Each structure stands twice: as structure tokens, then as C-alpha cells.
Amino acid sequence: MxxxxxxxxxxxxxxxxxxxxxxxxxxxxxxxxxxxxxxxxxxxxxxxxxxxxxxxxxxxxxxxxxxxxxxxxxxxxxxxxLARTFQIVQPFPAMTVLENVAAGALFGGAQASRAEATAAARTHLEFVGLAAFADRPASALTLSGRKRLELAKSLAMKxxxxxxxxxxxxxxxxxxxxxxxxxxxxxxxxxxxxxxxxxxxxxxxxxxxxxxxxxxxxxxxxxxxEIVDDPRVIEAYLGGKFAKRVKEMQHG
Amino acid sequence: MQYLQVLANGIVLGALYACLAVGFSLVWGVLNVINMLHGSFIILGGYLTFFAWQNFGIHPLLALPFVAAILYGIGYVTQLLVINRVVSQPVLTTLTLTFGLDLILYNYMTVFYTATPRRVTLDLGHVELGGIFMPVDRLFGMVLALALTGMLYVLLRGSRIGRAIVAVRMDGAAAALMGIRINRIYAITFGIGALMAGAAGAIFSMVFPITSNLTGDFLGKAFVVCVIGGLGSVPGALVGGLALGIIESFAGQFFGPQHALTVGFLLMLVLLVVKPTGLTGIKGYE
Amino acid sequence: MTPTTRYLIFALWVIVLASTPLWAGNYFVRMAITIAMFSALTLSWNLIGGFTGYPSLSTAAFFGLGCYVGALSQRAGVPMILAWVAATVFVAVLAAVFGAIILRLRGHYFAIGSIGLVEVLRLVTSSWGSLTGGGDGLNVPLVQGGPNVVAQTFLAAMVTIMVIVFVVTVLVDRGRLGFGLRCIQQNEDAADMVGVDTTRYKVIAYTLSAMFCGTVGAAYASWTGYIDPTDTFSILMTIKVPVMCLLGGAGTVLGPVVGTGVYMILEEILWANFLDYNRAILGAVTVLLILFLPGGLLRISYKTVLAQLAARFNRLGAAA
The missing domain is CATH 3.40.50.300 (P-loop containing nucleotide triphosphate hydrolases)
Known part of the structure; x- marks a missing residue:
């Protein structure tokens, strides 16, 4: 267990x-x-x-x-x-990239002080490759940048x-x-x-x-x-009719 | 029998409240703006009706369409030139802006019209039915208020403009994609809000003495009616208005008139927390 | 602006206000008291309205409540300072309870609920005549001594309260609480996701923002010696305070102080010169502020403005 x-x-x-x-x-x-x-x-x-x-x-x-x-x-x-990232990314737009990650470290990662949280945030930014953007506002990042930010924020929450x-x-x-x-x-x-x-x-x-x-x-x-060959999965993804046709084709 | 009288008073009052609040509710629902000007619009409508009657002997019923048109114009222009510039910003911004505009309008009214209580006296007598006593001007006011509220409902449901307003209320971005000019719809909506306020003011001037000191009270009523009935829908305003009118009437009877207002506001606070969508449960903008 | 510059500016302003009895007459001392009083209120509002981003319109509710709790305590024989403390504690408790209920609402609903509290308290105070004196108001025991002594006492009191709220603001701003509040202001759901206990933080911010309004209210009651429901639970005040804060810059440490100073001095000049139109002019100022200065005075980049002006002058020069 x-x-x-x-x-x-x-x-x-x-x-x-x-x-x-x-x-x-x-x-x-x-x-x-x-x-x-x-x-x-x-x-x-x-x-x-x-x-x-x-x-x-x-x-x-x-x-x-x-x-x-x-x-x-x-x-x-x-x-x-228990950390998660969002399908639609949710940064704190007016804060810097570093502050975004520090928020995760301070509140979710139980860092004792803002200074420690900021220090931890820097290492996480380096890990995801955003160190160069640390002091930019989060809203200035591209979509892929924002997804990395989400990841760094989640990691900061240990x-x-x-x-x-x-x-x-x-x-x-x-x-x-x-x-x-x-x-x-x-x-x-x-x-x-x-x-x-x-x-x-x-x-x-x-x-x-x-x-x-x-x-x-x-x-x-x-x-x-195994999953990709499971007929129920194929049906779920392709729809019943299509799955049946696939089956018929397989049977010749 | 006494309760029937209280109930009748409440219904008359409630119809007036519905008419008073429906424009405020529409603006809140569609524009997401708390219009702090609403109380002053009501008083302006009342004053214009009064002066038309006093200075030119124009019957209020005849003056009402003109007053409503003037208020519509004021509302339309205000929204188009001023409020539209910040309409998508947070609550506090638009609330503060309309509050600033209200200070200007209020100041204008107190300087040029003074705060003396005024009333159009039509002397229509009263009717008595089954022991219920009712002045005819009040009855007349109630019918007028219900008719105007009903007309707004028909306009929103039936006309092209009405459908456009409802579309913008439901999803502004989608409406814009469908070719609806949002800023124009906003201006029209705010204009209609002002128009309904002006019309309500015209009716009030026939029933009660009005003064610019009442702007805050009217605004407060609009708040309460919206929260009780639910935001941004005509049926919501009607239910909220009638509920508030009847509650105030009975609260005045049982606890004394000075407590009637308190009960209304307390009810609003409770409903806000328990059921923010109001009694009708029609979901508001947020 | 570095934090040190900010604190220095504030310290200078405190000295200017506190020293008015030394270099100016009663009129200016009175004004200094009023400015300190409203600064304490705007700084308080800033904690919930600026840092947390909740459009609270309940300043006058807590101010008025402070007035009445202070006045009633003093009438019951409680010494003045203790009465102020009692008002502070009472308001803090009430704000925590009310906040826990109402902070579940967002946006317009929160604004309406918070302004509703002002109305309810005003109506209750007006109609509960046996306790509050109803619409006739209440007399508060006056401070002994000549007018100068009284003025200096209340100047000292209001400036002290203002300094306390400023210190609280700085501590909040630099600490964990302030960071959490800013997260809430930016995106409440995301704040929740990173581990901010949003409900607790909001209630703390609301309570902090309310309690000093209670202190100010009690001190105001002792100062004026007379209070009534319409004067204390005033809708005008409840909206004026956020406007002053917005003027300076909501969410900044110094903004509320700057905004209050500028607004009150402006208002005073308008009162003196355009008695009939002062409201309209205040309204116009508010409208212009919202339309053209949305971030407040402190958010303007003065360097950019100067550079633009210089460029314009140069062009004019070249054209000539």
C-alpha cells in the first residue's frame, strides 16, 4: 500500500x-x-x-x-x-517571472522567508531555462515560455x-x-x-x-x-461508425 | 382588511420600485457597470416633468415621452463619449467614474433647481374598493410603471436592438464577431437605462414630492431591488421591486416606518451571501 | 523610487503636518488634522482595495462604528484613549466576522455588499434611538483645555494613527502577507493553487483595513464632540477614500498619502473659492483622474513626460 x-x-x-x-x-x-x-x-x-x-x-x-x-x-x-499546471496558463501577469515562481516556493513549497523563496525560485527558473527572463513581467512571455513558467512554479512547490x-x-x-x-x-x-x-x-x-x-x-x-489496440479506446477516439468500418476492413 | 390595505400599498410601491430599478439592472447586467448616476437621472426626470407642468402647464403624461427622450440622449452621449473609454476596466474604475459624473449632475441640479421638494398635483381623488383606499394618482403611477417596464421587456425580446443587447449581455466577444458594434450597443443600453430612470422620475413626481436630496435613496433602492430580484433581467427587476415594496410596506406596519428601509437592506445583505443570483435565479453577468 | 526615498518623503510629510502649530494658525492645524485622519483611512483602504484588489466600499461603516463605540464608551465613563482602543477592537472583531461572510463575493457583488453595510449601520443607528440618540446624534465629552491644547492633542493623535497605519502597510508590503495579497489581486484562483490560504488572507487584510478606521472614527468623535448618523456613515466618505487612494496610486505604499494630500488641498482650495460648485469640480477631477491618470500620480513616469515635453519644445524651436 x-x-x-x-x-x-x-x-x-x-x-x-x-x-x-x-x-x-x-x-x-x-x-x-x-x-x-x-x-x-x-x-x-x-x-x-x-x-x-x-x-x-x-x-x-x-x-x-x-x-x-x-x-x-x-x-x-x-x-x-499535489501540484498541477493548467490547460490555460494562469500566471500573475503583472509580477515578474521570478516573483511568480517565488510565490510557489513561499506558499506551496513552505520556504521560510521571501529571500529564501526567491533564491529557490532562481534555481527552478534555471532548470526550465527561463533564467534570462527572471525580471521580465510574466505577461511578456510567449506561450511556450508561460508553460515553462507554470512548470517552474509547480516545481517550486516541491x-x-x-x-x-x-x-x-x-x-x-x-x-x-x-x-x-x-x-x-x-x-x-x-x-x-x-x-x-x-x-x-x-x-x-x-x-x-x-x-x-x-x-x-x-x-x-x-x-x-495494449491501450492503442483496445477496441473500446479506438471507438472512443474515432467514434462508433468509424471503428466498425475499421473492423470490417480488418476482417476483409 | 388592514393587511389587504398594507398589501395594496406594497404592490403600488413595488411597481414603482421595479420601474425605478429596471434601467439600473439593465446597465449592470449588460455593461457590467454600477451606474452611480442612476439616482440623479431619476430626479432629473422628475424635475423636468415638474417644470414642464408648472411653467408651461404641460400634463405629465404628455411630458413623459419628451423627458424620456432627453434622458436617453444624455445617457447615450455620456456612455459614448466618456464611460466607453474605461468600460472594460475593474468595477472600482467605472463606479468611481459614474460617481464623479453624478457629483457634477447633482451639483448642477442643486444650483439651478434647488433642493426644494416638488410635486405635480393632479387632484384625481381616490377610489375605495372592498375597504381598500387608494389615491387615483398612485394607481395611475402603478399602471404607468408596469406598462413602461413591460414595454422594455417587449423591446428586449422582440426588436433587433433588443436582441443585440441581449447578445452582448450573454457574450460580448461573440457578439462582436457577429458584427454587432459593441460600443454603440453599450451607448444605447446606457441610454435606455437613463430613459427608464427619467420615466420613473416623471411618475414619481406625480405621486410623491421629490427633491435632489433623494438621489442617494433612489440609488439605494435600485441596488436592493437588483440584488433581491436578480441582475440584468426585466422579470428580475419586477420580482425584486414588488418583493421590496411589499416587504417595506409590511415592515413599516409592524416595526414602524423608520425600520422599513433597514429591513430592505438587511434582506439584500442576506440574499447577497445566500443567493447572489436573486429570487428569480436568473444568472447575472458574473 | 527606492524604499528609503519613500520613507524619507513620508517622514518629511509627518514633520510638516505635526509642526503646523509652530508655524501656522488654527486653520492650517485643523487642515493638518483632517489630512492625517484621511491619510489613515486611505492607507487602511489600500490594504484591501489596493493590495488585495477587492473594491471595498465599507470605510464609512467602520469609521462610523468607531465613532459610536468610542462616543458611547466615553459617555459611560471610559477614559478617552481606552475608548479608542475599545472602538478599534470592536470594529476589528465585527470586520472579521462580516469579512468572512462577504469576502466570498467578488467584483460588483462585493462592492454592493460592502456599501450595503454602510447603509444598514446608518439606518440601524438612526432608528435605535435609545442607545445612539437616533437622528438627534450624540454629544461626546469634550477634552479639557483651551482650543490650542485641544487642537494639538488631536493633531498628535491623528498623526500617530497615520504613522501606525503606514508602518503596518510597510510591514505587510514586505512580508509574506503582502506577497500573498498581491497574488490574490493578480489572480485569486492561481493564488489558491500555489498554496495561498486565500480566505484567511482576505479576512486578515479586510480586518486590518477596518480596525484603524474604527480608531480614527473614535478619535474623530472625541475631536468634534458631536456625532450623528448621516455625518458618520457617509456614502460620500466611503467613495472619497478610494478616490483619494486611486489618485495617488492604489497598491503602492506612498500612494495613499500622496493622493490624500493632493486631494484634500485641492478640495480646500475649491471650497474656499467656488462654494456653489465644489462638488461639480470634485466630480470633474474624479472623472479626469479615471480617464487620464488611471495608475495614479505615483505611477506616472515623470522622466518620460519631461522627455516628451522637451522634445515638443525642441520641435517648436526648430519650427521657429
Missing amino acids: SDKILELDQVSKNFGGNHAVSAVSFALKEGEIVGLIGPNGAGKTTLVNVITGVQRASAGRIHFDGLDVTDQRPFQAARRG PKLLMLDEVNAGLNTSEIDGALTLIRKIADRGVTILVIEHLMKVVMSLAQRLLVLHHGQLIADGVPR
Whole structure:
């Protein structure tokens, strides 16, 4: 049990009559890189929101690092080592890049003083390759720069588990390669990583295991190679008709 | 029987409140601006009606369209030339701006018209029905207030301009993409807000003595009605206005007239926290 | 501007205000008292309105409450300074409770709720005649001594309160709290995500911003010797304070002091010269401020302005 860092047990989230997430159960082992995939609207972001306390689960329990965190608030998640980046990046626009990261270090990473937080922030900026932009306002960064900033901010919070929500969306191929290298480096430090993506090919190379969400339900959980051949996954991604046609073609 | 009388008074008052607040609510809902000028617009409408009646003997009903048109013009120009420049900025900016404009308008009214309470006296007598006593001018005011509020509703639902206003209220960016000129819609909306304020003022001048000292009170009423009923919709203002009128009427009866206002404001504070979308539950701008 | 320059400017301003009895008449001493008083209020407002970015319009609620708690305590025989302390504590507790409820609202709803508090307290005070004297107001025991002694006492008191709030502002600005508040001001959800306990921080900021309004109110009641509901729970005051702060520069340390000084001196000149139109002129100043000076006086880059002016003059010179 102790090597499970995060465990979801029958977690559901309803909005009115709409089941955004229904009875999802899975566990993440310490040090794993896991991909959470699914088509748009599958409930991936809602699931992350529920895990980090942005939205409260309608049913089920969530355990993190041996603690029941089902009813936690986002700031508590941050302090417990549950960090995330956003699909739509959320910087403090008028603050400098350095201050943005220092905020993560001070409040989430429990640094004792602003001076220490700033010092820690510098090393994280160097790690993600933004050291040269430390004193620019965050709003002046490009999209890929802002995604790196998000990453540095999350790292400054000394996470045990890092959830990356579509970090690659909107980036070009070489930027994606850079981001993937960074994510591997973070994993090498022993941080458990959950990569949320709707593009399957991005996670294929990165993740040791894939979780597939469709209409709020977990339809598959396994190693990437098996997942891509799973008919339910193909159907989820390509739609029923198309999947049937593929099947017919295979049967000749 | 006594309660019926209190209820009748409340409904009459409530209709006037709805008419008073509906323009404020529209501006808040569509422009996301708290219009601190609203109270002064009401008084200006009332004064203009009064002077038309006193100096030229024009019947208020005849003056009302002209007063409304003048207020519309003032509102349209104010929004187009001044408020539009900062309309997308934070609450405090637009609130402070309209407060500054209000100081100017208020000062103008006190200097040129003085703060003497004024009232158009029509002497229409009163009616008695089933033991309920009601002055005819009040009844007349109520009908007029409901008619104007209803007309605004029809305008918003039925006309091209109305549909455009509603579109901007729902999603300004999408409306702009569809070719709606946002700044013009904002100006029209603010103009309509001022028009409704002016019309409400005209009606008030027939029912109660009005003075520029009342601008703050009217503004406060508009706040309360909006929060009680829900923002930015005509039905919301109607429900909020009627609710406030009836509550004030009964609170005045049971706790004494000096507490009627307090009860209204307390209700507003409670509702703000418990149900910010108001009684009608129609979601406001934010 | 370095922090040291800021503190030096503030120290100089404190000396100017505090020394008025030595070099000026009663009129200027009175003005110095009023400026110190409003500076304390704008500095207070800045903590919630500037640092945290919540459009609070409840200054007059806490000021008025301070007036009444102070006055009633003094009438009950509590010594003046203790009455001020009582007012401060009372207002702080009430603000913490009210803040915990109302700070869940954002934007316009928060603004309306905070201004609603002013109205409710004014109405309650007006109608609770047996305790507050209702619309007739309350007399407060006067300070013993000649007019000069009284003026100097209250000048010392108001300047001291102003200095205290300034020190609090500096401490907040440099500390963890201030950093967290700025995060909230920039993006509240993101602040929550990086581990800022936003609710707690907002309530602390709101309480800090309210409590000294209570102190100022109690001191004001002792100074004037008479208070009534419309004068103390004034909507004009509740909006004037943010305007003064915006004029100087909201969210800065020195801005509230600069804004208050400039505004009050301007207002005084207008009162003296255009009695009938002073409100309209204040309104015009407010409108111009919002349209052309959105960041306040302290955010103007004076170097750029001077450079532009110089360039214009040069062009004129060349044309001639």
C-alpha cells in the first residue's frame, strides 16, 4: 500500500444531472509517469479539479500519501505536495517571472522567508531555462515560455505528484520535444507525474502506463501498447461508425 | 382588511420600485457597470416633468415621452463619449467614474433647481374598493410603471436592438464577431437605462414630492431591488421591486416606518451571501 | 523610487503636518488634522482595495462604528484613549466576522455588499434611538483645555494613527502577507493553487483595513464632540477614500498619502473659492483622474513626460 501515492476510489462528479466523472478508481505508484488520455470533453480536467480540491467530489474518496484528501481545498493540496499546471496558463501577469515562481516556493513549497523563496525560485527558473527572463513581467512571455513558467512554479512547490494538464497544447514540435525532455528530467528526481493529454502520440513515448477516460468513465488502464489496440479506446477516439468500418476492413 | 390595505400599498410601491430599478439592472447586467448616476437621472426626470407642468402647464403624461427622450440622449452621449473609454476596466474604475459624473449632475441640479421638494398635483381623488383606499394618482403611477417596464421587456425580446443587447449581455466577444458594434450597443443600453430612470422620475413626481436630496435613496433602492430580484433581467427587476415594496410596506406596519428601509437592506445583505443570483435565479453577468 | 526615498518623503510629510502649530494658525492645524485622519483611512483602504484588489466600499461603516463605540464608551465613563482602543477592537472583531461572510463575493457583488453595510449601520443607528440618540446624534465629552491644547492633542493623535497605519502597510508590503495579497489581486484562483490560504488572507487584510478606521472614527468623535448618523456613515466618505487612494496610486505604499494630500488641498482650495460648485469640480477631477491618470500620480513616469515635453519644445524651436 505504501508505494501508492494517489488512490481514487469510486470518485464521481455530477453537475446537475450531467455525470462529468462517474465512479473512477485508479492508483498511482510513487515515481511513475502515467498518462491520462481521452477525447475532448471526457472529463479529464474535471477529474484533476476534483483531485486538487477545485471542485468537490460528489461521491467516492481520494487518498494522497496516506491521507484522506477528498474534502481538501486547493491551497491545502498545494501545500501537501499535489501540484498541477493548467490547460490555460494562469500566471500573475503583472509580477515578474521570478516573483511568480517565488510565490510557489513561499506558499506551496513552505520556504521560510521571501529571500529564501526567491533564491529557490532562481534555481527552478534555471532548470526550465527561463533564467534570462527572471525580471521580465510574466505577461511578456510567449506561450511556450508561460508553460515553462507554470512548470517552474509547480516545481517550486516541491511536489510529490505533479499533474500536467495539456502542457503541450499550442506548442510546435520542437517546443514539445523540449517540454518532454523537461518532464523526464523532473521524473528522474522521483516526482510522480500524471500527464493529461488528448493527443495520444505525445504520451505514448513518455508514459509507462495509460488511463483512458471516456464520457467520464475509466474505460482502460494498462501499458501504452495494449491501450492503442483496445477496441473500446479506438471507438472512443474515432467514434462508433468509424471503428466498425475499421473492423470490417480488418476482417476483409 | 388592514393587511389587504398594507398589501395594496406594497404592490403600488413595488411597481414603482421595479420601474425605478429596471434601467439600473439593465446597465449592470449588460455593461457590467454600477451606474452611480442612476439616482440623479431619476430626479432629473422628475424635475423636468415638474417644470414642464408648472411653467408651461404641460400634463405629465404628455411630458413623459419628451423627458424620456432627453434622458436617453444624455445617457447615450455620456456612455459614448466618456464611460466607453474605461468600460472594460475593474468595477472600482467605472463606479468611481459614474460617481464623479453624478457629483457634477447633482451639483448642477442643486444650483439651478434647488433642493426644494416638488410635486405635480393632479387632484384625481381616490377610489375605495372592498375597504381598500387608494389615491387615483398612485394607481395611475402603478399602471404607468408596469406598462413602461413591460414595454422594455417587449423591446428586449422582440426588436433587433433588443436582441443585440441581449447578445452582448450573454457574450460580448461573440457578439462582436457577429458584427454587432459593441460600443454603440453599450451607448444605447446606457441610454435606455437613463430613459427608464427619467420615466420613473416623471411618475414619481406625480405621486410623491421629490427633491435632489433623494438621489442617494433612489440609488439605494435600485441596488436592493437588483440584488433581491436578480441582475440584468426585466422579470428580475419586477420580482425584486414588488418583493421590496411589499416587504417595506409590511415592515413599516409592524416595526414602524423608520425600520422599513433597514429591513430592505438587511434582506439584500442576506440574499447577497445566500443567493447572489436573486429570487428569480436568473444568472447575472458574473 | 527606492524604499528609503519613500520613507524619507513620508517622514518629511509627518514633520510638516505635526509642526503646523509652530508655524501656522488654527486653520492650517485643523487642515493638518483632517489630512492625517484621511491619510489613515486611505492607507487602511489600500490594504484591501489596493493590495488585495477587492473594491471595498465599507470605510464609512467602520469609521462610523468607531465613532459610536468610542462616543458611547466615553459617555459611560471610559477614559478617552481606552475608548479608542475599545472602538478599534470592536470594529476589528465585527470586520472579521462580516469579512468572512462577504469576502466570498467578488467584483460588483462585493462592492454592493460592502456599501450595503454602510447603509444598514446608518439606518440601524438612526432608528435605535435609545442607545445612539437616533437622528438627534450624540454629544461626546469634550477634552479639557483651551482650543490650542485641544487642537494639538488631536493633531498628535491623528498623526500617530497615520504613522501606525503606514508602518503596518510597510510591514505587510514586505512580508509574506503582502506577497500573498498581491497574488490574490493578480489572480485569486492561481493564488489558491500555489498554496495561498486565500480566505484567511482576505479576512486578515479586510480586518486590518477596518480596525484603524474604527480608531480614527473614535478619535474623530472625541475631536468634534458631536456625532450623528448621516455625518458618520457617509456614502460620500466611503467613495472619497478610494478616490483619494486611486489618485495617488492604489497598491503602492506612498500612494495613499500622496493622493490624500493632493486631494484634500485641492478640495480646500475649491471650497474656499467656488462654494456653489465644489462638488461639480470634485466630480470633474474624479472623472479626469479615471480617464487620464488611471495608475495614479505615483505611477506616472515623470522622466518620460519631461522627455516628451522637451522634445515638443525642441520641435517648436526648430519650427521657429
